[in-house]
Amino acid sequence: MTEVYVAGVGEIPCKPSYPQDFREMLFKAFKNCLEDSGIDVSEIDAVVASGLDFFEGVSITDSYTPDQVGGRLKFNTLVTNDSLNAFIHGYMLIKTGWFKNVLVTAYAKASNILNYGEIVLNTWDPHLIRPLLIHHFSMAALDAQAFLSRRRGEPRDLSIVAAKNIRNAQRNSAAAYGADTDIEKIESDEFVSEPLRRSHVARLCDYASVVLLSSDNRSAKAVVKGVGFAHGSHSSDLSERVFGKFAWVRPAVSQALPSSSRRVVEFVEVSEPFASTELMVLDELGVYDGDVLKGVRGGDFMFDGALPINPSGGCIGMGYPLNAAGLQRVVQAVKLLRMGRWRGCLVASVDGEVVDGGSIVVLSAG
Amino acid sequence: MDIESQYEYPAGVALSKFLEGLRNGKIIASRCEKCFSKHVPPRAYCLDCFKPINEYIEVDPVAEVQTYTRSRLLAVGETGEEIVWVFVRFVDTLGGLLHMLDTATTPRIGLKVKPVFREKRVGSIHDIKCFTAAD
Ligand SMILES: [Zn+2]
Numbered sequence: 001m002t003e004v005y006v007a008g009v010g011e012i013p014c015k016p017s018y019p020q021d022f023r024e025m026l027f028k029a030f031k032n033c034l035e036d037s038g039i040d041v042s043e044i045d046a047v048v049a050s051g052l053d054f055f056e057g058v059s060i061t062d063s064y065t066p067d068q069v070g071g072r073l074k075f076n077t078l079v080t081n082d083s084l085n086a087f088i089h090g091y092m093l094i095k096t097g098w099f100k101n102v103l104v105t106a107y108a109k110a111s112n113i114l115n116y117g118e119i120v121l122n123t124w125d126p127h128l129i130r131p132l133l134i135h136h137f138s139m140a141a142l143d144a145q146a147f148l149s150r151r152r153g154e155p156r157d158l159s160i161v162a163a164k165n166i167r168n169a170q171r172n173s174a175a176a177y178g179a180d181t182d183i184e185k186i187e188s189d190e191f192v193s194e195p196l197r198r199s200h201v202a203r204l205c206d207y208a209s210v211v212l213l214s215s216d217n218r219s220a221k222a223v224v225k226g227v228g229f230a231h232g233s234h235s236s237d238l239s240e241r242v243f244g245k246f247a248w249v250r251p252a253v254s255q256a257l258p259s260s261s262r263r264v265v266e267f268v269e270v271s272e273p274f275a276s277t278e279l280m281v282l283d284e285l286g287v288y289d290g291d292v293l294k295g296v297r298g299g300d301f302m303f304d305g306a307l308p309i310n311p312s313g314g315c316i317g318m319g320y321p322l323n324a325a326g327l328q329r330v331v332q333a334v335k336l337l338r339m340g341r342w343r344g345c346l347v348a349s350v351d352g353e354v355v356d357g358g359s360i361v362v363l364s365a366g
Numbered sequence: 367m368d369i370e371s372q373y374e375y376p377a378g379v380a381l382s383k384f385l386e387g388l389r390n391g392k393i394i395a396s397r398c399e400k401c402f403s404k405h406v407p408p409r410a411y412c413l414d415c416f417k418p419i420n421e422y423i424e425v426d427p428v429a430e431v432q433t434y435t436r437s438r439l440l441a442v443g444e445t446g447e448e449i450v451w452v453f454v455r456f457v458d459t460l461g462g463l464l465h466m467l468d469t470a471t472t473p474r475i476g477l478k479v480k481p482v483f484r485e486k487r488v489g490s491i492h493d494i495k496c497f498t499a500a501d
Contacts, residue, residue, distance in 0.1 A: 117441035126375045127385065128407060128491050129464055133440045138451050141435035142464075149433070149475050193437035193451075239407055239461035243433040243453055 008037025084326025146244025169313025205319025228255030
């Protein structure tokens with residue numbers, strides 16, 4: 001069976017905004033990826049892009065992706081979903097045996113969006129939810145409240161997560177929002193929607209990243225050990241939603257990683273548009289032995305803890321690049337594996353800010 | 367540059383029954399003839415049996431708060447006053463509704479609530495003004 005390797009990664013740092021347009025941003029990330037992998041543009045067989053027309057404000061977004069990443073006259077497809085899902089599509093293309101080198105690309109130009117709240121409102125049912133004009137922070141807060149209640153957590157647990165990620169981001173030169181903060185400082189923040197405080201919400205950012213997947217281990221930076229994706233319990237009118245629980249995680253992780261191999265996960269990178277997202281994913285993953293909330297309070301998920309979670313700073317520390325969050329996590333995971341400190345990790349990413357669905361990828365050092 | 371995207375969404379068979387019910391001050395559920403489960407808002411098919419549904423019935427308007435939050439933010443900007451959002455499930459039914467709780471009621475998970483209907487109703491989710499404590 002063909003193995004799939006990460007042959008190279010490239011990104012440009014997260015920033016509140018870039019003067020460049022998305023093509024210029026992607027081109028830079030692409031050049032960084034090429035340099036990292038050492039392969040020539042002519043060797044690329046296919047491009048899988050992640051993009052959402054609503055976020056770009058451009059119809060047929062995929063038609064505008066291949067040019068700046070060497071994809072002209074080659075196989076090209078768009079995944080209208082989080083970019084970790086696009087990564088899985090790239091992985092599957094190589095598994096078919098038809099493709100040798102596949103580029104996965106993602107970018108966010110969140111600074112272009114002037115009414116993000118209304119864009120997210122379009123996620124929901126036009127008769128039952130949209131007329132209420134609920135803000136997506138409140139939607140996430142409904143989840144957070146239900147999660148804390150079910151698991152006997154405290155709102156303070158969310159502040160521990162946010163403080164950890166903002167502090168971790170200080171080590172990461174690609175992060176936009178790293179700072180020397182602490183739990184008490186975050187606890188004094190206003191609530192945006194109870195129990196979510198301002199710093200429990202990842203700030204949006206501009207970002208671009210490109211990952212080269214290959215069947216050739218010549219310049220392997222990491223090995224893809226498993227992938228999984230699942231839709232959870234979600235409907236646009238929310239009536240199927242089990243608040244406070246991510247139903248998607250267990251089926252996805254069981255595809256990606258047999259339960260006997262969960263010890264290979266030495267750290268986790270998870271997209272967390274909200275601090276509660278990180279805890280809700282972790283609670284269902286099954287890679288931590290013990291109660292997740294006790295683990296948070298005991299420091300087990302810190303950079304030097306038993307199972308570091310988002311040592312990169314996550315989306316709260318780096319910035320939330322919309323659908324590029326999943327590929328952002330992959331790039332950070334590969335960078336962290338190359339430090340030599342850890343041998344394997346798990347990457348998880350939700351389909352959107354308040355959706356019960358997502359992807360999981362397991363990587364080991366190359 | 368502004369582009370207005372204009373759409374008209376038909377509510378569909380099952381949701382139309384629900385919106386009609388709201389106009390009449392009633393909560394309408396669908397009922398599966400195979401597993402007898404009731405669903406609010408109504409569905410035209412059963413998610414468990416995958417059978418088409420043709421039965422729509424009025425249910426007791428008492429519901430239970432599943433989760434809640436308080437915020438001054440709306441998708442279109444900040445509001446002056448605090449809104450309490452609740453997701454409620456009607457007793458003995460599946461599914462649930464998102465709505466507001468009247469601000470005089472302290473929200474908690476498990477609280478029994480009922481809808482407060484507006485006098486003038488048009489067949490919209492706004493026919494329910496808010497939910498309030500059931501007793
Ligand atoms: Zn049924």
